[in-house]
Structure formats: C-alpha cells, structure tokens
Amino acid sequence: MNFNNKKVLITGASRGIGKATALAFAEKGATVGINYRSNTEQAQKTCAELPGNGHHLFKYDVSKKEETEALIKDFVSHYGKLDILVNNAGISIFHDIDEVDFEHWTNAWENTFKTNLFAVANTSYWAAQAMMKSGGGRIVNVSSRGAFRGEPTKPAYGASKAAMNAMSQSLAKKLAPYKIYVGVVAPGFTETEMAAVTLTSAERENLLRESPFQRMAQPKEVAHAVLFLASEGAEYASGTIIDVNGASYLRS
Known part of the structure; x- marks a missing residue:
C-alpha cells in the first residue's frame, strides 16, 4: 500500500490505536494530521515519532x-485537501444498570454518544463536503466487537458502536456516486496504554481466554485493517465491517 501525497486526518490520534494508525500511514508516505482533545505533550511526542515531513x-x-466543522476546515486550509478521514476518537464509561444512579446512567449515555456517534457523524459530514469538492476520498470508522456481542457493563458503548456501523453503511451507499468510500474496522480488546493501566490481573486473564490466540490485539494490527480500507483498490469493499478480534467473537 502506497499513500504518497495523501493527506490523512485521524481523530484521537495521540495514543493507542490512533497513534499506531498515524505511524502506519506515515510509514507508507502519507502526511498525517493528528487530532487530539487535551494532552498536547503526548500529541507532540506522537507527531515527533512519525517518519516523513509535514505532519x-x-x-x-x-x-x-462546532469544533468538528472547525477541525475539517482547518485541516483543508492547512493541506489544501482531505483524502482520508479516520474516526478513531472514542470513550468508554462503566454504567452497570444494577449499580449506578439515574444521573450517572444518563450522563454515561449522553457523553458516550456525543463522542462515539455524534462526533463521527459530524466529522463525516464536513469531511464529505470537502471530499465532494475535491473528487472523492475515504472515511474509515473505528468501531468495536461490542457492537455485536453486547456490553453489559457499558451498554451505551455497545449501542453507540452499533449505531456507528449502521450509519457507516448508510453513508457508503449515499456517498459512492461521489467516489467517497466508507469502511469500518471493529477491534476486540486491544493492548493499549490505557489497557495496561486500567485492567486488573483477573480482567486480563479473562480477556486472554476469549481468543484462541490467547492474547489481545496489537494496535498495529488494527491499523493494518484501517490502511486496507483506505487504500486504492479497496473501493469495492465500501460498506464493509472488518473484525479484528482474534476470533474472540464470530458473527454470521
């Protein structure tokens, strides 16, 4: 895969899957825009690690x-075009229905959907406007196996990702005449910095038992699937959802 001269925007790209995806695109010749919300120091470190220039x-x-519109317009103003958008930013909040109060419950739903669904819809809207003017592009959304298997301790997370999948497939149909191709990557639990900090030993053991590989996904494995959907030659895969979960959850 060659992404020379391609301008790529990745949301939530300062660490984890977003960082791995930024590195993978840069290694293939792309110029990468790293979107982040607050951790400037981490974002700067990630940007400094990217091979090539112009990131x-x-x-x-x-x-x-309002910031989704500003982000896309800033990116296009800076680079002149937007070839590929990767919607990776996401949050996950525990809100067990049998344990939390109603305020916690409703806040979890509202905040999860703001980031995991509405942000994706809004950045996709503004990206599509830019791509229609420039002759096409790619949008790849990062979902989760939780969209299919359910998330009993984080139902808003599973629901937001399921809605993202449906939206992505709708956009794949609508945007195809404009040569804008939309795909989804649905990872299982991935070995990120956050996982290393938040997982207990018992939780980690349970996760390892879920896959016949007896390990979690590496961020670069998820990034590989993102790059495939964004690559030239993958146009007819528009609307596809690629599972990257180590056979931990198989859907028919």
Whole structure:
C-alpha cells in the first residue's frame, strides 16, 4: 500500500490505536494530521515519532459539533485537501444498570454518544463536503466487537458502536456516486496504554481466554485493517465491517 501525497486526518490520534494508525500511514508516505482533545505533550511526542515531513497537530474536541466543522476546515486550509478521514476518537464509561444512579446512567449515555456517534457523524459530514469538492476520498470508522456481542457493563458503548456501523453503511451507499468510500474496522480488546493501566490481573486473564490466540490485539494490527480500507483498490469493499478480534467473537 502506497499513500504518497495523501493527506490523512485521524481523530484521537495521540495514543493507542490512533497513534499506531498515524505511524502506519506515515510509514507508507502519507502526511498525517493528528487530532487530539487535551494532552498536547503526548500529541507532540506522537507527531515527533512519525517518519516523513509535514505532519501537524489539530487540537479540537470532536464531541462538540462546532469544533468538528472547525477541525475539517482547518485541516483543508492547512493541506489544501482531505483524502482520508479516520474516526478513531472514542470513550468508554462503566454504567452497570444494577449499580449506578439515574444521573450517572444518563450522563454515561449522553457523553458516550456525543463522542462515539455524534462526533463521527459530524466529522463525516464536513469531511464529505470537502471530499465532494475535491473528487472523492475515504472515511474509515473505528468501531468495536461490542457492537455485536453486547456490553453489559457499558451498554451505551455497545449501542453507540452499533449505531456507528449502521450509519457507516448508510453513508457508503449515499456517498459512492461521489467516489467517497466508507469502511469500518471493529477491534476486540486491544493492548493499549490505557489497557495496561486500567485492567486488573483477573480482567486480563479473562480477556486472554476469549481468543484462541490467547492474547489481545496489537494496535498495529488494527491499523493494518484501517490502511486496507483506505487504500486504492479497496473501493469495492465500501460498506464493509472488518473484525479484528482474534476470533474472540464470530458473527454470521
């Protein structure tokens, strides 16, 4: 895969899957815009690690609809075009229905959907406007196996990702005549910095038992699937949802 001269915007790209995806695109010749919300130091470190030149930081909170428009317009103003958008930013909040109060419950739903669904819808809207003017592009959304298997301790997370999948497939149909191709990557639990900090030993053991590989996904494995959907030659895969979960959850 060759992404020379391609301008790529990745949301939530300062660490984890977003960082791995930024590195993967840069290694293949792309110029990468790293979107992040608050951790400037981490974003700067990630940007400094990218091979090649011209990479840039874009500090915007995509959960705020007015900032999604500003982000895309800033990116296009800086680079002249937007070839590929990767919607990776997401949050996950525990809200067990049998344990939390109603305020916690409703806040979890509202905040999760703002970032995991509405932000994706809004950045996709503004990206599509730019791509229609420039002759096409790619949008790749990062979902989760939780969209299919359910998330009993984080139902808003599973629901938001399921809605993202449906939206992505709708956009794949609508945007195809404009040569804008939309795909989804649905990872299982991935070995990120956050996982290393938040997982207990018992939780980690349970996760390892879920896959016949007896390990979690590496961020670069998820990034590989993102790059495939964004690559030239993958146009007819528009609307596809690629599972990257190590056979931990198989859907028919």
